[in-house]
Amino acid sequence: MKSAIAQLSALEILDSRSNPTLMVTLTLADGRSVCAAVPSGASTGQHEAVELRDGDPARYCGKGVRRAIEHVEGDIAAGLAGRSVEDQAAIDRRLIELDGTANKARLGGNAILGVSMAVARARALVEGKPLYAAFGKSDPTLLPMPCFNVLNGGKHADSSLDFQEFMLVPVGAPTYREALRMGAQTYAALRGVLHARGLSTAVGDEGGFAPRLQSNEDACDTLVSAIEQAGFRPGVDIAIALDPAASSFHTPAGYDLSRSGTGMVDRAQLLDLYEDWIGRWPIVSIEDGFDENDWQGFVDQTAAQGGRIQIVGDDLLVTNTRFIAKAIACKAANAALIKLNQIGTVTETIEAVDLCRRAGWRQMVSHRSGETTDPFIADFVVAMGCGQLKSGAPCRGERLAKYNRLLEIEVQLGTRARFANPFAA
Numbered sequence: 001m002k003s004a005i006a007q008l009s010a011l012e013i014l015d016s017r018s019n020p021t022l023m024v025t026l027t028l029a030d031g032r033s034v035c036a037a038v039p040s041g042a043s044t045g046q047h048e049a050v051e052l053r054d055g056d057p058a059r060y061c062g063k064g065v066r067r068a069i070e071h072v073e074g075d076i077a078a079g080l081a082g083r084s085v086e087d088q089a090a091i092d093r094r095l096i097e098l099d100g101t102a103n104k105a106r107l108g109g110n111a112i113l114g115v116s117m118a119v120a121r122a123r124a125l126v127e128g129k130p131l132y133a134a135f136g137k138s139d140p141t142l143l144p145m146p147c148f149n150v151l152n153g154g155k156h157a158d159s160s161l162d163f164q165e166f167m168l169v170p171v172g173a174p175t176y177r178e179a180l181r182m183g184a185q186t187y188a189a190l191r192g193v194l195h196a197r198g199l200s201t202a203v204g205d206e207g208g209f210a211p212r213l214q215s216n217e218d219a220c221d222t223l224v225s226a227i228e229q230a231g232f233r234p235g236v237d238i239a240i241a242l243d244p245a246a247s248s249f250h251t252p253a254g255y256d257l258s259r260s261g262t263g264m265v266d267r268a269q270l271l272d273l274y275e276d277w278i279g280r281w282p283i284v285s286i287e288d289g290f291d292e293n294d295w296q297g298f299v300d301q302t303a304a305q306g307g308r309i310q311i312v313g314d315d316l317l318v319t320n321t322r323f324i325a326k327a328i329a330c331k332a333a334n335a336a337l338i339k340l341n342q343i344g345t346v347t348e349t350i351e352a353v354d355l356c357r358r359a360g361w362r363q364m365v366s367h368r369s370g371e372t373t374d375p376f377i378a379d380f381v382v383a384m385g386c387g388q389l390k391s392g393a394p395c396r397g398e399r400l401a402k403y404n405r406l407l408e409i410e411v412q413l414g415t416r417a418r419f420a421n422p423f424a425a
């Protein structure tokens with residue numbers, strides 16, 4: 001059987017933060033092979049699949065993945081030998097069974113995901129299709145709206161910003177290619193705006209600038225200046241999306257915005273702050289506006305603002321159908337961030353997307369702050385028709401690998417390629 005798994009191996013490579021991660025190689029019975037590399041987050045949700053790390057301080061940053069590699073080459077290879085890559089769901093079920101824990105702690109979410117992604121790629125190879133066309137979904141022709149994180153704060157940069165991500169969303173673009181061009185032009189204009197103010201144009205983990213701005217508010221004003229300088233209309237051509245990643249500044253005493261000079265605020269004050277911001281800037285989406293355990297904050301925000309903007313759960317939902325179902329029931333968001341390594345298999349990620357869709361929720365596929373040059377999520381977002389992707393700034397190879405892969409897909413799709421503003425009324 002040509003589609004049978006003959007061998008699984010893994011290599012310890014470095015991610016974009018110079019931390020070790022794994023690249024899995026799957027060899028089929030006919031000798032052909034595929035690879036898949038696993039990303040890694042910094043502002044991780046408490047309930048994410050466990051990323052298995054060795055904890056040996058002598059290796060790199062003290063966080064090697066040798067044990068995860070041993071699991072790929074040992075238990076997982078033995079458990080999957082001879083199985084056909086054509087049934088992704090059956091393989092992913094087997095991986096979950098082999099692990100035997102609720103959060104993939106034994107074999108490691110990183111080991112399991114690397115294999116699961118490699119299986120998807122191997123299936124595409126066997127079927128002779130591009131990856132985006134090999135997930136069995138009908139009409140994989142929708143290119144995503146790219147959300148460019150051009151100002152980095154929080155755990156991703158040594159800037160003055162409490163909020164982690166300030167994103168440009170080219171809502172007025174007619175095609176994906178144009179959206180990428182608009183993002184790149186505004187990113188260049190932003191560099192000029194910062195430079196003219198004597199601020200640093202060094203970049204953070206996701207390729208966005210990490211300047212010492214006066215406040216979080218200054219960041220939004222600066223984005224608007226850059227949009228205008230690039231010749232675009234704020235809110236019409238390019239809107240703004242935020243990921244405060246509030247778990248990272250939540251303390252037992254409240255939400256600590258002191259890095260930017262705002263000071264401590266409580267849940268109600270933070271909600272008021274978002275309300276004020278929505279009135280002042282063309283904001284279309286706020287992700288993780290509250291701490292991952294502050295469900296009330298999310299419920300309050302969805303009730304107050306969910307009719308006007310997208311409320312995205314990331315740390316809150318961790319791409320897990322259990323948390324997404326709870327959030328749908330209690331109206332704690334109206335969209336989910338989709339990260340494959342939060343849940344750990346391709347099949348469970350697809351289930352998370354499908355659940356969102358059935359509830360009328362939007363889905364934004366996401367990279368991690370620690371990335372590799374594997375463009376898997378670019379194919380995945382098209383395959384699933386999610387319509388939104390965030391992959392950092394249009395800068396740094398590991399971010400561009402995804403944006404550039406989408407250009408290739410757009411060309412391959414030709415006249416069948418579709419592109420739409422997910423935030424249109």
Ligand SMILES: C=C(OP(=O)(O)O)C(=O)O
Binds near residue numbers: 042043044337367
């Ligand atoms: C991409 C993100 O960051 P990380 O990968 O560090 O979780 C995020 O919080 O949305």
Ligand SMILES: [Mg+2]
Binds near residue numbers: 245314315
């Ligand atoms: Mg987030």
